[in-house]
Amino acid sequence: MFSNTSQSYGLPARALHWLTALLILSAIALGLYAEDLPRETSAQAETLKSLYSLHKTIGVAAFFTALLRILWALTQPKPAPLHPERKAETTAAEVVHWALYGAMLIMPLSGWIMHAAESGFAPILWPFGQDLPLVPKAEALAHSAKAVHKLSALVLYGSVGLHVAGALKHALIDRDATLARMTRGVAAGGPPLPHGVASPLVALALWAGVIGVGLTLPQDTPAAPAPALSEATVSEGNWQVSEGNLAFSVIQMGAAVEGSLPNWTATIRYDEISGTGDVRVEIDTTALRLGSVTDQAKGPEFFDTFTHPTAVFEATLTRDTDAAHLAQGTLSLRGAVQPVTLPFTLEIDGDTARMRGETALDRRDFGMGAGYTDEATVGFTVIVAVDLTATRAD
Known part of the structure; x- marks a missing residue:
């Protein structure tokens, strides 16, 4: 089955879901591992360079994959929840889903902007470039992008954790077909339900706060740009x-x-x-x-x-x-x-x-x-x- 229905996910939706998850989790693992490595010698620096290059390249690939996944989801029917009577649970799941969509885009994009705005090591590997249009080399911009990157990581960790917890609840406690719809394309559920705007608006407010805080975090006070004589x-x-x-x-x-x-x-x-x-x-x-x-x-x-x-x-x-x-x-x-x-x-x-x-x-x-x-x-x-x-x- 290629397209989604009101009861199941098609093959493209499932493939993009798991590919995005693989890329994001791989980038996170590489970044966290590299953070704790020593960097005193040239051999250690070479290892760090390779790890960070992979981290950045996979992150950029995850951005484009997630973007494709989201665009595909917006053009497809969304399978109806299996328990529509559970209003609070259904609303919470939708908020987490929209927050996760934002994290899949904002976290890698902010990392790419940070890379493009600063001078440093660990280039992004082919076929992606080192620069971005309209992104100048600027320490202040790199600082803001780094802050957004780190804050969005927290949202990503939280939303992924809640998403996985919800999937396990459906599989182990409710014993329904929610997880099976995404793993095997099993059809389950009732007719489609109208989509509300409350959940995406809540997620949008969350991301507005994350980006706003990241852009306003104070930077280390730079040294005076123009030297003055005593x-x-x-x-x-x-x-x-x-x-x-x-x-x-x-x-x-x-x-x-x-x-x-x-x-x-x-x-x-x-x-x-x-x-x-x-x-x-x-x-x-x-x-x-x-x-x-x-x-x-x-x-x-x-x-x-x-x-x-x-x-x-x-x-x-x-x-x-x-x-x-x-x-x-x-x-x-x-x-x-x-x-x-x-x-x-x-x-x-x-x-x-x-x-x-x-x-x-x-x-x-x-x-x-x-x-x-x-x-x-x-x-x-x-x-x-x-x-x-x-x-x-x-």
Whole structure:
């Protein structure tokens, strides 16, 4: 039997029901298992990457399967309940059913939005992509999507538990054909009943609350996006940074991960006539952001921000040709001091200067990721980019 009737479920409805259940339960199991795994070494990180990639891919597949299942259900007759006289039980079952429909869509979709909005590891596998239309890379959006994802998981756990409990009650206590209609397509029950709007409205209100709470949960207070010089720093330099961005990127699991170090101060002395000067930059590494792997990047294997909360770059400035300049000096990071050359362009218009530069560092020079010896896990090269605007202080 292909189509539903008022007494039975057709083959497509039953197949989509069990396939959706299999995919969702598999994604949940993988996600919960990965949450508790250690992630200190490259081998552990590779295992986590594989588990989370499967978790995300299966979750996206579950979303499309559930969407197809719901669309099919809306175009088919719904078998009538076997005990229509039990009004409260029937209404409760319908509310749980509609809540479950919402969970099957909102939970994987919010996870996909979170993935698309943040930089991190564990790509979604083919044929699904990493990005979504109209979803920008934004930490605030990723935070909200993550909150909705976690809250919807609670609704999913609850609705699945109640759904299973109801099915077992029908099979073991009532001993009716409710479960058999979904497993074997058994026909049972009476004529179709009119569908009310109360149950879907209750479920809709529940999901409005879940999404509303998720979108309004406070985010960790981010570090100031534009570094400002202290009074002592201003008095020592003749240029004061008014706004700026210190970013870095690294290849992780084959994909570029973008990060930032938003808290830093700079003492800049520069003479326009000779094209020379010097700079000292102090960077608060505890404020770094690196998408979904921020905590891992702050850990002892990488930046070790607890032991080394500050990095320092000191360099002399020289002009090469026209706007092209070099900052040549040393970077003290994670207890190691290494020579660094930063090529940059400098454009001065009156009392405003715009500086942009980029250089490549090797994380191994600073003892980062000693356990990650394979570039397939974390690349050796880290690209550092600086973009700032400064105003004349003297």
